[in-house]
Amino acid sequence: MKNRLFLIAVMTATVTLSDAHAALAETVSYNFTVDVLSGPLSGESYIGVTSVDLTDPITNNENIKTTSITFSVGGVEFTEADDVQDIDANSPRANFQNGEFLGNTYIVSRLGNNPTEIPLVQNVSIDGFAIDNSDFGYVVGADLYRGTVRYFLPPESNEANGPTQSVPEPSMWLGLATIGCTAGYGRRLTRRAS
Structure with missing residues (x-):
């Protein structure tokens, strides 16, 4: 017996x-800086943070819904809830190529689907702005102006998030x-x- x-x-x-x-359960956060290169806000810099859930392995070229995004423009914070949620752009999202993080696609507009009120930024009436990986653009009236976006992992990210953990099923x-x-x-x- x-x-x-x-x-x-x-x-x-x-x-x-x-x-x-075992599945990897990890949310990775990236800080980013937008440097405006043209238009009435030329020379200005704005900051933000974006988080991406990397529980599932990343394939070669993949777009993943952004877990969260916070972008401060002229003292006003915008989040993933302010995104126009464009079906064609599939925004907001995080973009990867060969497993490497390229950046976000994030669009905020006064018009269209999910319009968001954008207050004056340094006495400039902005109709909308967009981040597409390392490119930034904003619209004033009928004019489009550009900038660049730089992403980086915060120095304390490894300590704050801790090591990647296996979560048994x-x-x-x-x-x-x-x-x-x-x-x-x-x-x-x-x-x-x-």
């Missing part, structure tokens, strides 16, 4: 654990619980038989 229970416990553990998978926990219960039940039967 003792050998039979031990064999059942081992087989249950083997079947359950052989199907266990429930089948692994079920297998371990089954082993424990079967082993405990086997010991109890062994004691009764003695």
Whole structure:
């Protein structure tokens, strides 16, 4: 009887654990700086932070919905909720190429789908702005002006987020619980038989 229970416990553990998978659970945050190169805001710099959930592996060229984005323009913070949520641009999103982070696609506009109120920025009435990876553009009236975007990992990101952690799937926990219960039940039967 003792050998039979031990064999059942081992087989249950083997079947359950052989199907266990570990997934990487990590949210990576990038700081970014926008440097305006032309137009009435030329010479200005604005900052932001974007976070991306990298639970699933990144394929060669992939776009992932941005977990969060905060962009401060002229003292006003805009978030992913302010994005126009353009179906064609699939915004807001994070863009990757060969597993490397390229940047965000993020569009805020006074017009169209999901219009957002944009207050005056240094007495300039901006109709909208967009980030597309390393490019920045903003519209004043009928004129488009440009800038550049630089992304970087914050120095404390490794400490704040901690190391990438494996998160076992429930089948692994079920297998371990089954082993424990079967082993405990086997010991109890062994004691009764003695």
